[in-house]
Amino acid sequence: MSLNWSEIFIGDLDGNYVLEISLRTILMFVMVLVILRLSGKKGVRQLSLFEVAIIIALGSAAGDPMFHRDMPIIPSLLVFAIIIIIYRTITYFASKSEKFEDVIEGEPLYVIEDGQFVLGVKNDHTFAKDEFFAEMRQESIEHVGQVKTAILETTGNISFYFYRDEEVHFGLPVLPKIYNKKVTTIEKEDIYACTYCGYSAYLERSVKVCERCERKEWVKAIKTLRLT
Numbered sequence: 349m350s351l352n353w354s355e356i357f358i359g360d361l362d363g364n365y366v367l368e369i370s371l372r373t374i375l376m377f378v379m380v381l382v383i384l385r386l387s388g389k390k391g392v393r394q395l396s397l398f399e400v401a402i403i404i405a406l407g408s409a410a411g412d413p414m415f416h417r418d419m420p421i422i423p424s425l426l427v428f429a430i431i432i433i434i435y436r437t438i439t440y441f442a443s444k445s446e447k448f449e450d451v452i453e454g455e456p457l458y459v460i461e462d463g464q465f466v467l468g469v470k471n472d473h474t475f476a477k478d479e480f481f482a483e484m485r486q487e488s489i490e491h492v493g494q495v496k497t498a499i500l501e502t503t504g505n506i507s508f509y510f511y512r513d514e515e516v517h518f519g520l521p522v523l524p525k526i527y528n529k530k531v532t533t534i535e536k537e538d539i540y541a542c543t544y545c546g547y548s549a550y551l552e553r554s555v556k557v558c559e560r561c562e563r564k565e566w567v568k569a570i571k572t573l574r575l576t
Contacts, residue, residue: 460498493519518569
């Protein structure tokens with residue numbers, strides 16, 4: 349059986365349909381931009397999970413009318429209006445009640461305290477450590493011992509608070525070449541950091557279990573100062 353490539357790629361597309369799709373796409377795209385502009389947000393990094401859900405709903409409402417001939421635009425605009433009413437209503441109540449806002453927006457989460465990871469250590473949260481390491485490197489952070497506190501904001505941004513140079517202590521390195529030199533058996537006495545929770549300690553030879561998270565994977569800790 350041969351494939352009908354014209355049907356797959358073109359279908360009933362003609363010049364008039366191309367113009368109609370172009371007009372529908374422009375109209376719906378402009379409407380999405382207007383609504384996002386009215387929300388007062390400047391960028392994706394400022395969006396909470398609730399606002400991301402609103403964006404997805406808007407995209408779903410805008411998508412079909414862009415290319416379906418049997419899908420009129422007015423019903424989609426009605427969906428837009430309902431979504432905006434829901435958004436305004438929820439944000440109004442969130443501004444009146446801090447508890448309600450926490451339910452909708454979530455709460456900031458401490459990721460690092462006193463140079464050690466606290467988020468995910470007890471398997472209380474799923475935590476993408478590789479992505480967090482990338483965020484740290486973008487802030488010129490070489491190891492966790494440079495960081496006094498790190499907070500994951502509800503918008504997805506991360507706020508870092510650093511130790512003064514004289515307070516920096518040995519910490520888990522986040523640079524890939526150093527971090528990847530992980531070991532499970534200590535063959536040389538030195539200061540090591542747990543690759544899971546960031547706990548640092550002087551270890552002698554043998555297999556060592558982290559007294560904080562009970563993991564067995566280590567890497568040599570470093571104590572470099574942060575360059576700004």
